[in-house]
Amino acid sequence: MAREAGHGHSLAIHRKRAASMTARPVTVLGASGFVGRNLVARLRAEGTPCDAPPRQDPGLLNRPLGHVVYAIGLTSDFRSRPLETVEAHVCQLRELLAHGDFDSLTYLSSTRVYAGTADTSESATLTVNPNDPSDLYNLSKLMGESLCLHGGRSGAKVARLSNIVGLRDTADSFIDQLLQEGAREGRITLHTALSSRKDYLYIDDAVTQILAIARSANATGIFNVAHGTGVENLEITEWLRNALGYATSVAEEAPEWAFADVDVSRIRALGIPPPRAFSEFFPHFLEQYRLHRGI
Template identity: 55%
Template sequence: MTATQGTASHYTILGATGFVGSHLLRHLRQTGQACLAPGRDEDPALLGDLGHVIYCIGLTADFRQRPLDTVDAHVCVLRRLLAKATFTSLTYLSSTRVYANASDTRESASLLVNPNEAGNLYNLSKLTGEALCLHGGRPHARVVRLSNVIGPRADPDTFIDQLLAEGARTGAVHLRTALASRKDYIHIDDVVALLARIARSQQGGILNVASGQGTSNAEILEILSREAGYVCTADEDAPAWQFSPIDITRLQETYGFRPRDFQEYFPSFIQSQSS
């Protein structure tokens, strides 16, 4: 099965000042694509035909401190877009965080959330946005669940960013999670190239965009020690993250995706951040 290209000639990036949105906008313009990038105070529904919309609006690290803004970003802006806007296709960016504590990470899996836990607000709002996108009555809408994306950020706030900041500041990195803990990481360049193709396809439903394999904390520390010379340690008996590998079978079969290996791109990313 292959992806069939849509006919619209331009893209609209919502959330173009954020991490993924800014890299996506740059990639599309560098490849000669026409792009709209509405500001935060603009109503995209008033801008006419939006072409292929890629919805990158979202909160990440600060969602616990901004619960109302989180729901607005993940659900309310989307609702207004679906009600009023003219577009050829809509690609809504969600997150593989919704698989927290799940053993099945296929796109068709049933997921559990607990509203009693503050951290579940992120997952609940993303899943609400996903359902609204898929069942809001507009054709050619789909969901992309993104993994942990590696790349230069204007406001570094991820686990990897924190390790690099600590190493640059002190010459050492100390972990409070187990060395055996694993997460799925994917490079921003792979992400934006995929999003450009997905947005123009006729594929619907949900699609995992991830590497499909976990990288352990031990592997990360080994690269930091070798490439940056940081002294790397970890707490004994530290708690371990429990994340199941992300299933990317549909991504591979539909788009022929072959992710770059973490060991390949992470050393050069370290050097770029220290220069």
């Protein structure tokens, strides 16, 4: 408990300092989505002027936007909506970079772009394959990143988000899909090995990191927004069994999917309080989930 209290106190101080850094507003594009909605809630809670324009706002490019967080994007349905994916990740961004009046722009990308590489530093050379339909997501995100860095506008930067854990409206993440299956079937079947491993970051900590990047004059280039230490499927299933009673089986010949630990040295250099470990935030999230779903 003492550790949580200390973490909360330092986080509150960091939020107040961040809020006082600038009187300029923060404009969240994609405010109806999971991450965007949580960004808006934080900004309003701390009293920061915040604009959450609707989609296709005709006046967006005709007014000062302050610090922009570009949270527009598609996630789990990008394979079935390739044209909309490119429109969201690249085309709308292009218009904003060409005509928008902003102090800074923080483009939300994904650590998914590191798939297949052991180097997860922001300067890593990445590999994509246009013949693989799954790489459409990475290609479009990397095009957006490149536009931000080389599109001729100062103040444009990139935040590559890890697997964010929090209450969602739809089951578009691995953990949410497990929870949905458990609620429906009373048990879970994994299609990747128990030793499979990914990085997970709690939504509150992700919001803290994103806003620190957006409002810091010293933040330039690309930043990984992640915990930095991966979590195995085994640990997740143990929490689900203990908290919700969902037993787990593993499909025959389930492959191992091991994602290298994400390099978080750049984001740590901004002086943000370290994020909570999975074992700290996941029980709290599961309790929130139970209340939200009435389980």
